[in-house]
Amino acid sequence: MSQPSTAFVDRPAVEQHLAPTGLVSEWRDLMAKHAAVTCALEKELQNRHHIGLSEFETLDRLVDAACETYRMSDLACESHLSQSALSRAVARLEREGLVSRSMCADDRRSISICLTDKGRAVHATATPTHREVLARTLR
Template identity: 85%
Template sequence: MSKPSTASVDRPAIEQRVAPTGLVREWRDLMARHANVTCALEKELQRRHRIGLSEFETLDRLVDAACETYRMSELAAESHLSQSALSRAVARLEREGLVSRSMCTDDRRSIFVCLTDKGRAAHADAAPTHREVLEQTLR
């Protein structure tokens, strides 16, 4: 017995597919918009400043916090990065001298991140690019 060709399998043609509606459509539109903005930010931040979006977002949160130290677990929750993704971003920032990490003396499980002067300068340099791309892609 021979296998049916893929052309003979009863699948709806692309033109006959039903377009998603309601929440599914909203979700897909949101995901497409997010991907568009994220890709544009990543590309321009890398090209102009040699910094990734995760690293910039981490610096941006540290600048916004306006505090000496920031607990990694709180930073992960606010930056919408997983703990491991944030750890990798912070490690890259630390290698570049843009942040420093320290252990909490009261709770050895907690790690604090501190923005350095070099990190403040890198953020100040890249922030206009970030805001410019947001303006271009979200408006």
Template identity: 70%
Template sequence: MPTRASSPAPGAVVDEWRTLLDRHAKVSCALEKTLQHEHGIGLSEFEILDRLVDANQGSYRMSDLASDIYLSQSALSRAVARLESDGLVHRSMCTDDRRAIFVCLSDEGRKVHQEARPTHREVLGETWDASDA
């Protein structure tokens, strides 16, 4: 654990924090706007699809997804409900633990992700570098 003498000055930490928040806002807003305009999904929905594509067999335990996606439980539930109503995912109960719910990628969800992924990566690359300026 750092001592007070070796800790950065409080003002420097605040400046770094604000820089990080500013960068996050710029990148997130650009991704949100472009994904919505070009693919009809928001950034949260894309992130869920992206995690499901990377997951084992396109399925993710809802509680694990909540801890990995940086959304509140209620925001995640709403985003999954939107994806489900669009036919991009479906939910299923765990056979071993009836309290657990899995979010599963549909074929249509895989297709939407495949179409949106290059857009996401392009905007991410462009805005990440530009947010340093």
């Protein structure tokens, strides 16, 4: 078994090399801000409207698309969610009657998502809360 190295390590030089640079500090600040905003949104949307942030963001994208149906693959490309996280969010929305899923008419391999009237109503009710939290946490 080999013995641990007892070579001299210049601690200040190593710490200086590992100390956050401007870019690393900016990255950490951005991640901290993202975590704070995400947590605040999740808490308020859940408490006031019984909807998670992923579900709200999915509804928000569907409303912004302003089309009758939306391909799941297109939504995945525009969303911050992974394919599996988006699938879970859409499944939860479908269980609550906020969206419906169907096979695409022109491509049977694709799934289309359609916002329901109930989904539009939940989105309309939750949007002021979403925007209020963004204004409060991003400033």
